[in-house]
Amino acid sequence: MDRAMATLAERGVALHAFTTPQRVTPQTQSVVRSSPDLYYALCRYDFGDRAARLAVRMGHWPDYQSLAFFDARTDNFATLRGTGRRIAIRLLPPRSAPEEGAIVSPTTRGVILIRRLAPTAERFAAAAEAGKADACTFEPVSG
Known part of the structure; x- marks a missing residue:
């Protein structure tokens, strides 16, 4: 809760008073409902100081499915749609050369x-x- 309170303060939400928020849109919504x-x-990741990459695989599903990547600020930096197919991709740490x-x-x-x-339950x-x-x-x- 301390972190949530600090985040709200950073966004200009007053203490002990109502603050009119921005209208919720895809651009202003910071949490996926x-x-x-x-x-x-969900898969959490933390590269830390590792010289590694993350192998990510999403299996087949005949209906809608997506694979979404969120950074430490909860910003969605990539989304892949995988309806009716499998997806395999690598996630690289910051400042990596593109592959x-x-x-x-x-x-x-x-x-x-x-x-x-x-x-449905089924x-x-x-x-x-x-x-x-x-x-x-x-x-x-490797290398």
């Missing part, structure tokens, strides 16, 4: 989010089964 129609899977088929993270820490459309169970093909693992950088 959960939907009951979606299955979510084909890779995304460079703007911060050393962050979160990767998979969303799958699963509006579809949610199926999405959980599909999630067994998802992976988020460090691989050393």
Whole structure:
């Protein structure tokens, strides 16, 4: 809560008074709100001082699914749609040289989010089964 209070103060929200916030839009919304129609899977990452990259894999799902990357400031810096297909990609630490088929993270820490459309209990169970093909693992950088 201390962190939340500091963040609100930084955004100009007054103490002990109502502050009129900005209208919520995709540009001003800083937190993704959960939907009951979606299955979510999260992977936290922290490159620290490692000479490594993150291998990220999202398994097949026949309906809507996406793979979203959020930095330490909760900014969404990349989103890939994967409806009806698998996605495999590498996530590189900040200041890395670009590589084909890779995304460079703007911060050393962050979160990767998979969303799958699963509006019923049966579809949610199926999405959980599909999630067994998802992976988020460090691989050393050779060289």
